[in-house]
Structures are given as structure tokens and as C-alpha cells.
Amino acid sequence: MTDSGASPDDAAPAEPVSRREHVRAARSEFEHQVAHARAEFEEANERIKARTGRDLIVATLIGLAIGALLVASLIFFKQVFVVFALGAALLGIFELSRALVASGRRVDLVPQLVAGTVLAVSGYFLGLWTHWVVTFVAVAVVVVWRLVAQMVAKDGRTYGDVLDDVLAGVLVQLYVPFLASLCLILLRQDGGEWWVLGFVIIAVVSDTGAYASGLAFGKHPMAPRISPKKTWEGFAGAAVGALLAGALLALFLLGLPFWAGLILGAAVLLTATIGDLGESMIKRDLGIKDMSSWLPGHGGVLDRLDSILPSTISALTLYYLLSPLAA
Numbered sequence: 122m123t124d125s126g127a128s129p130d131d132a133a134p135a136e137p138v139s140r141r142e143h144v145r146a147a148r149s150e151f152e153h154q155v156a157h158a159r160a161e162f163e164e165a166n167e168r169i170k171a172r173t174g175r176d177l178i179v180a181t182l183i184g185l186a187i188g189a190l191l192v193a194s195l196i197f198f199k200q201v202f203v204v205f206a207l208g209a210a211l212l213g214i215f216e217l218s219r220a221l222v223a224s225g226r227r228v229d230l231v232p233q234l235v236a237g238t239v240l241a242v243s244g245y246f247l248g249l250w251t252h253w254v255v256t257f258v259a260v261a262v263v264v265v266w267r268l269v270a271q272m273v274a275k276d277g278r279t280y281g282d283v284l285d286d287v288l289a290g291v292l293v294q295l296y297v298p299f300l301a302s303l304c305l306i307l308l309r310q311d312g313g314e315w316w317v318l319g320f321v322i323i324a325v326v327s328d329t330g331a332y333a334s335g336l337a338f339g340k341h342p343m344a345p346r347i348s349p350k351k352t353w354e355g356f357a358g359a360a361v362g363a364l365l366a367g368a369l370l371a372l373f374l375l376g377l378p379f380w381a382g383l384i385l386g387a388a389v390l391l392t393a394t395i396g397d398l399g400e401s402m403i404k405r406d407l408g409i410k411d412m413s414s415w416l417p418g419h420g421g422v423l424d425r426l427d428s429i430l431p432s433t434i435s436a437l438t439l440y441y442l443l444s445p446l447a448a
Contacts, residue, residue, distance in 0.1 A: 187425075188325070192318065199314040203245050203305060210241045210301040212422040213430075216412040217293050224407045226289040227278075232266045233290065237298035244302030245309050252306065256299055263290040296430070297423070303433040307440055312375075312447070319370045320436035323389040324429045327363040328397070334358020348401035356394065363390035376447040385443070388435035396431030400424070 194201040214237045218228040236259040243255040267290050271283050307313045335355025343351045367386020371377035377385075400423060404410065411420030 191321065195314045195318045199308055202308060202314070202317070203242065206301050206305055206308075207238065207241050209422055209426060210237060210298050213297040213301075213412075213426060214293055216421045216423050217297060220404075220407050220409055220412055221289045221293070223409075227267065227271070227286040228290055228293060229263065229266050229270060232263050233293050236260075236262045236294060240294065240298040241301045241305065244305035249306065252302060256294075256302075259298070260291055260294050263294055297426075300430040300433050303437050304430075307433065307437045310440060310444075312444070313440070315374055316436060316440050316444075319374055320385070320389050320432050321429060322370060323363050323366045323386055324393045324432045326366040327359040327390050327393050328428055330362030331355040331359035334361075344398055344401075347398050347405060351398070351401075359394065360387075360390055363387070363393075377443060378446065381443045381446055385436070385439050388439055389432045392431040392435045393428035397428045399431070400427035 191202070191205065194205050211234060214233050215230070218230050218233055221228045240255055240259040243252050247255065264287050267287055268283070271278060271286070304317060308317050310316070331351070332355070334357060335350070335352045338354040338358075339350075339352030341353045342349055343353050343356055363386040364383055365386070367384075367389070368379045368382040371382025371385060372379055375382070404412070412423040
């Protein structure tokens, strides 16, 4: 007699999940994880942007691009860096002049650009003492031009305002093209390209250390009336980064003893911090947040050069003092 009932052992096994379904499930899980990570990163970036006013992603990409151009010009053909530095100086002159004009000062842009060009490139193509003569002439040109233009205008501007206009014009020349020319004086020295690369790296590491440390631990404002977002914790991070970078660059790039690198790192840290606070004070006095919006995530050209330009003073001085120690 045949048993018509089906036993559990006779039941057909469940059909295994196909390979396509496995792939689909894995892809769906991967897309979910990517979307989750992206959402968390964007949320963190928005918090950073709200706290610092900068778009971290855009700022990083632009910083890397500028850094690659800078390094390539110094390593392969340092004369190209002269063009790079001159272009940055002219953009800085334009930004600062425009900001001063917007605040009510009268700054003559064309004379500023012409005098600034001659002053900046004189650092590379002329001797040190001739460069000082060019500096005096450049300042004299913008001063005389402003006074003559004011006499022609005859608009009843007060003597105090005219004096402020003249001082503003002098500030533009001494702050941007003069400091850029010191960088080019350093560049033309024997091995100067490595010193330029070194002090720029220290300034950038200092700035990055201050940004990261201040963002993570910043609680105590350093100069609240000048720049409320700068903290002592950020300065500590900048100091660690600058000293470490200085020591490593001295040993592996400049051929100096490590203690000389510590001196270089400390000097650049000091001038970079003063430059950063100085530009913040200028912007606060002018009532602006950034010098321009030409570099998304950074602000203007001067907003990136604020710590580098003053550091040319310490770098050039220490080149003359420390380069004899190079192996």
C-alpha cells in the first residue's frame, strides 16, 4: 500500500539565495554605509564651518593645489616662483587697496601696482642695498602721487584725512610688496629656495596646528578684541607644530643642527602669529571678515599670506645667521 502522505524528509530543500541576490544585498549595505558616513562627515563639516566660518573640504583642496604649485616651482625652477610671488603680491595690493577705499581712504591703485611690481621684483634682481633705495622710491612715489592728486581734486578734504590717506598708501607698500621682496631676496641666495620652502612649511604647519588644536581644545581666547576665535590652546598647537617642523626641516632639508631648527621654528611661529593677529586687527578696523572671496574656504590672498609675509623677516635674518652652520 502506497503512503500518500509526504514526510518532512521528503520535502524539497529551500532554494539557496542566488548569487545576484547576494551581490544586491552587499551593494545595498555598502551604499547605506557610504551614505551614513557621508552624512556624518557633512554634519561635522557644517559644525566646523559654523564655528570657524570656513568650508573645510574646499579650503583643503585649494590649499593642496596652491601648495603643489609652490613646491614644484621651488624644486624644479625657482625663477618660476618669482612670477608666483609677484602675482600673489599684486593680488594682495589690489585686495588691501580696495578694502581701504571701501573704508573711506583714498588709495591710488595704478601707482600702487606699478610701484609694488618694481619693489617686489627688485628683491630678486637687484642687490640688497639697491633694494633699499627702490623701497624708498616706491614709498615716495605713492606718497607724492596721493598729495598731487589731492591738490588737483580740491574737494576740501581735511588735513587729517589726507594724512590718513598717505599712511594707508605707505602701509600697502610696506605690508605687501616690501615683505614679498624680502622673500625674493632670500630666494636668490645660494640654497635660498630650500629656505623659502622651509619657512613657508613652518608657517603653514603652525597655522594648521593652531586651527586643529583650537578647534578641538580651544577655550581660552588669546586676543578676544582682535580675533575672538584664536585661543591659547590653538597657539600651543601652533608652537608644537612649528618647533617640530623646524627641527625636522633643519636636519633633512637645510643641513642644520636640530637646535638651529628649533630657533627657526620659534622665530617663524612668533612672526606668523604677529602677522595673523595684525591682519585680523586691520580687518576689524576696516569692518570686514575677509579681504576678498577669491579663494573659497580661505577668503582672500592676503588671508592666506597674513602669517607668511611677516615670516620673511625672521627667515631672511636667520639665513644670514645660521646658514654658515649648514653641512
